[in-house]
Structure formats: C-alpha cells, structure tokens
Amino acid sequence: MAEKIKQNPKQSIISCLIIAALVIIAVAIGFKQNYFTQFNADIADAANETEKAVFLTDSLFGEGFAPAAGVENYNSDNLYEKIDGKADLYLTNGFLSLQTCRFAENSSLENWAEVYFYDMGKPENAFAVYSTQKRSDAASLNWTQFGYSVSDSVYVMFGKYYVEIFLSAEDGKLLNSAESAGKRISSAVSAGKSDMPLMDVFPTENLVADSFKFISADAFGCSDLKNIFTSKYNIGDKTITVFLSTNAPAETYDKYYRFLLDNGGEELAHGLTVKNCKAVNLFGSIELFFYTDKYFAGVRGETEIENLRPIAEKLFKKISND
Numbered sequence: 195m196a197e198k199i200k201q202n203p204k205q206s207i208i209s210c211l212i213i214a215a216l217v218i219i220a221v222a223i224g225f226k227q228n229y230f231t232q233f234n235a236d237i238a239d240a241a242n243e244t245e246k247a248v249f250l251t252d253s254l255f256g257e258g259f260a261p262a263a264g265v266e267n268y269n270s271d272n273l274y275e276k277i278d279g280k281a282d283l284y285l286t287n288g289f290l291s292l293q294t295c296r297f298a299e300n301s302s303l304e305n306w307a308e309v310y311f312y313d314m315g316k317p318e319n320a321f322a323v324y325s326t327q328k329r330s331d332a333a334s335l336n337w338t339q340f341g342y343s344v345s346d347s348v349y350v351m352f353g354k355y356y357v358e359i360f361l362s363a364e365d366g367k368l369l370n371s372a373e374s375a376g377k378r379i380s381s382a383v384s385a386g387k388s389d390m391p392l393m394d395v396f397p398t399e400n401l402v403a404d405s406f407k408f409i410s411a412d413a414f415g416c417s418d419l420k421n422i423f424t425s426k427y428n429i430g431d432k433t434i435t436v437f438l439s440t441n442a443p444a445e446t447y448d449k450y451y452r453f454l455l456d457n458g459g460e461e462l463a464h465g466l467t468v469k470n471c472k473a474v475n476l477f478g479s480i481e482l483f484f485y486t487d488k489y490f491a492g493v494r495g496e497t498e499i500e501n502l503r504p505i506a507e508k509l510f511k512k513i514s515n516d
Contacts, residue, residue: 249379249383250265250293250295250309250311250379254297254309254375254378254379255297255374258299258300258371259297259300260297260298260300261297261298262296262297262298262303262306264295265293266293266294266295267291268291268292269291269292270285270289270290273289276292276294283326283327284312284314284323286410287314287319288315288410289312289313290313290314290315291312292312292313293310293311294308295308297309299368304363305362305363305365306362307360307368307372308359309357309358309375310358311379312356312357312358314355314356317354317390318408319410320351320352320353320355320356321390322407324351325407326407326409327349328342328404329349331345332344332349332404334404335348335376335377338350341376341380343369343372345364346360346361346363346364346369347361347372348369348373348375348376350376350380352383355383357376357379359372359375390406390408390423391440392438392440393406393423395509395512395513396425396438396509397427397436397505397508397509399505399508401425401427402425402426402427402433405424405425405426406424407425408421408422408423408424409421409423409424413437414437414494416449418446418449418450419439419446419453420439420442421439422438422439423438423439424436424437427505429495429497429505430497430501432495432496432501434493434494434495434497434501435494436491436493436505436509437491437492438489438490438491438509438513439489439490439491440490441488442490443485443486443487443489443490447484450481450483451474451483454474454476454481457476458476459476460474460476461473461474461475462474462475464482464499465503466482466506466507466510468484468507470484470485471483472484473499478496480494480497480499482499482506484510486510486513489513493506493509
C-alpha cells in the first residue's frame, strides 16, 4: 500500500504567498497598461482639441458671434453626408479631412456663417479645388495670394488647406466678418505666401488674370493627362489655353498624341523649329504640344495654328532654358 505523503504546513503558506504575489503583480501590470492606454488617448484627444482650437476657435468671428453648434468632422468615408454632389471633386484631389462649424450673430441668430476647413494633403491638391471652383464674379482679397469673395461667401487657399465660408444672406457686414475670419485662420496655420510651382514659367504677355489652374487628373478629357498646370490667354478675339507639366515628358507626349488621333484628330504641319513637337486638329480645336527633358507643354484653342505658334515658341524657349 502506497504511503500517504504528508503536506508540510510551511510549504502551503509559502505557496499561497507566491500565488498572492503573482496576482498582485498581474493586477498592477493591467492597471499600468490601462493607465498608459488612457494617458495616450487623453494626449491624442488634447492634440485634436488643440488643432480644432487653432482652426475654428469660439472667437473666430469676434465678440459679436458665437458657435451655433460644435465642430463637425468628416473623412473620405462620410464626406458625402456634408457635401453630397460635390464630394467627388475633393476626393479625386487628395482630400484628407473636413472640419465645419457654424457661427451665429449674437444679436440675430438668423445671421450666420458656416466655415468649411479642408485638409487636402498638399498645396497642389488644395489649389486644384480652389482654382476649379473659382467664381466668375470673384473679388480678390488683398491680404492673400489665393483668396476671393462673392456676395455671399469667401474662399481662401493657403498651403495644403482650403477654406470656404458660406453666409446665410447677402449682407455687407456679415461678409466683412467672414473675410476677417478667413484672415485669422490663414494667419494661424500658414507661415505666409503659398507659392505654386511653375507659375513663373508661363508667359506673361496677354495672360488672363487669375486664370492659373491645376488639373490633377483627366485633363482635357484624357485619362493619361495628369498634374497639368494651365493658364488662359487672349489672342485677338480668341481665348487659348497654355498647359504645362513636369516629370512625365515623353510618355505623356505619346499618350496624348494617340488620344487625339483615336478620337478623330487630324495631324497638321506645325511649322515650328521645335524638336519633339506635334500639331493636331480635333474638330476645330488646334492642339500644339511638345516635350523637353523636364517638361511636357503645349497650347490649345479654337483658332488658326498661326495664332498659336508665337506663344508656343515663347513657352518652349523658356522651359528649354530652365
């Protein structure tokens, strides 16, 4: 018969103490992890609140206004909820986030301004949205390079940010408050002038003021034509477009040429002493384009090719020396 082993009381006490110690250590570790998780979350929340405070502070419109509601936040998944019908323009141009807030006048809650603050990721994206939507009745703001107002709204672009301020009514006092608010936001998040690349490359003679634009995709209906800068020019009684891009010369040149021919274009003799140059007549619109080591560029418009040659030669000379 097997001998029954007697348990030593001292060993039992030690075992219990060890188990208790392990439990205490486990609880302490769990508490510490929870503490740091909550601490990090609090830091993140504080950072978000700081960002909101910089962009859309309660005092943004001055003492006569107050927020009518809290700040609303939107991303690429729910942008349609706020700007259904226009969301695609922003989404296809690098949209990252939108913060909005409505500010009401204290003396009359019916007078309000709603601020839309877009983070577009980089300046070219913000400029693409700004320039594409620019109104024909725009009045330029004298305190910023890219900003304008109309009777019931204000639009400003600085760096990677684009701001729209919509008003409840056409009211001069309300418009002045909105322009001041736009200036405050710009000062808070921008170090200064928002230069766009290639603006200085375009010829200045006969340039249509404020016609500079950036097209990030599907320029002139061609899916292979991306990241194109354009400007308008008055030549006689016609308006033509000059376009320019970098970092995709030969490939872009070939694809655009093929696109024009595939869609009914007829090649023309261009008469320029320019290497790597083509001219195509696409149903009355003349496309005169070329490339260098750094640039793909051209001129297009519904006019005779003789009217396009001088500006094309100036453009080619300028980018060849760059």
